[in-house]
Amino acid sequence: MSRVKIHPSVGGLVRLSAALGLSVVLACATVPSSASAAEAPVGLGTATDFAVVAGSAITNTGTSVIEGNVGIFPGTAITGLLPADVQGTVHTTDAVALQAQADVTTAYNDAAGRTPTESGVTELGGRTLTSGVYSGGTLGLTGTVTLNGDANSVFIFQTASTLITASASRVVLTGGATSCNVYWQVGSSATLGTGSTLVGSVLALTSITANTATTVEGRLLARNDAVTLDSTTIAVDATCTAGVVTPPPAGGGTTPTLPGTGNGTGAGTVPLATAPQGGATSSTLNTLPPTGSNGSPLLLGGAALAILAGALLIAFRIRLGLSEKQ
Template sequence: MAFLPAAAVLIAVPSSTNAAQTPVQLQTARAFAVMAGSTVTNTGATTVTGDLGLSPGTAVTGFPPGTVTGTIHAADATAAQAQADLTTAYTDAAGRTPTATVATQLGGTTLTPGVYNSAAGTFAITGNLTLDAQGDPTAVFIFQAASTLITASAGTVTLTGGAQAHNVFWQVGSSATLGTDSSFAGNILALTSITLTTGTSLTGRALARNGAVTLDTNAIVKPTGALFISVPSNADLGSATAGAATVSAHLGDVTVTDTRDTPVATWTTTVSSTDFTTGGATPPETISKGSIGYSPGPATSTTGDATFTPAATGSLSSPRTAFSASDGTGDNSATWNPTITVTLPTDVVAGTYTATITHSVT
């Protein structure tokens, strides 16, 4: 009698849930650490890691003594396109539905992923604000300030629990000012202007649509993003009745999220498996991994403009490609729900069999 009551499979990479919010897509603006509409003005030894852009204005002053590790685009086609994409991103961030209304003063608080606004329409940080992703490196934080964002001197934003600066967005309806010696994280998308006062550091982007970006002996580092995979913690393939030839079920959603700052978005997911074995028998009964079939099926959801390609159905006797992306630009993601099919040996022994199915992405 063949009986397989619970063939549990789990992914042997850190599991994370999908972020409740998708990231704000910056498109070409993601290449910029600093972007302004009218002028970019610097005093002192500011360092900008990433591109610096200006459009439609033409005046970039203070470099040197400031340095830019990327390219300065002043009133060229690249800057104009980045400003257009910034406008789209700003509108997206402003249009998200808030998950909570919080106090104007964010200092001394800890927030988890979500979309936040304040009743007063402003945000201030005196002391430290902690953003806790709760173990999810794809978690998104969006702050909507109808008017201003102001940090006090030495105000800080601390990222914990896997939070990533590239997934933090500050939509500011007028202007943002970061106080002296502040340490800030996230992408500032301001309608008018952004001022970084003396000694302020920013892990993120200072992107102003219409006004100026003013700098003074600052360190600005554009986030580089990352490549993540999110997987189900376990799956039950169900049971097989006597004489059944196979047992089959969906594994659950597998999601790859790509936020890397690369010219072309390309990644490949590989899947492998162990044998299925019973836990109670001595020696344990085994169903070879060569009897395990993997069918990725089509993508159930995607973001971005990449070409997403599921691999052909095949055996997990050896590692094989599951899904891939190519020819995209900017952030992208794909989700699929693969089918696992186990071919049962004719002499299979009744019992509970488990295996570990591993997905990895490069």
């Protein structure tokens, strides 16, 4: 029986092909999974500088302290809220209120569309939570919930129906987590208990009621109905940025439109100097992810290596055939 003689260069090709094959496997293995990627903040756009946005009415009882803009669209009824109560600008059915309400709608749809980290949540009290998306049919808070994370940690709470916090309940931030990255997406109405403390932006489809002496470090943003206050303190963190406003898919959700002619942009409707005018909306045109955020360069590199390995394998087979004939 004749022996097959393998030329030394063929052995080198075998070793090189094996090494390249291993490189392909490693390259693919190091591509980050979207499931493990950090949760992105919900972009609020021009609503970032608003402490209160309502759809139909804003009603206040007692002396409230509101640090931020106040907007209402398409309704016009604001009752019991004095100019001295608002450290910002009140926008009533003007172009600024329209844009803020539109951005609230977009933010609501964005938060509602996130994939839950944990589903079936009903009671938050007594828990310490890390960054993630927590979803339930209804959400309640009795006692204290602690949100532990750093300045980039994002906490999104989704409820198909109501959010109800008990009297004296609290949301506590630890580890450097900020109110800028806490969002409460509420499928119907939110009710905040007497003397309770809430952190983050409430995005409610219907209405929001803050009972007596409630403190909110964030925003109360209602799409369709009223925001009701009673000696409420609301403070918007000045360090929060507008973020990227992610529009809903085509046909998903509606955007408010300004009725009739005239914008009602008379005296008293000039937005705060720090309000991001148009910047957040225009950022939606950038649909490309940040460089390397989804591992594209690694995928391209792996494909190139795979092609090269295949070519070398073909060359190896040709050379092996020649060696067998010798």
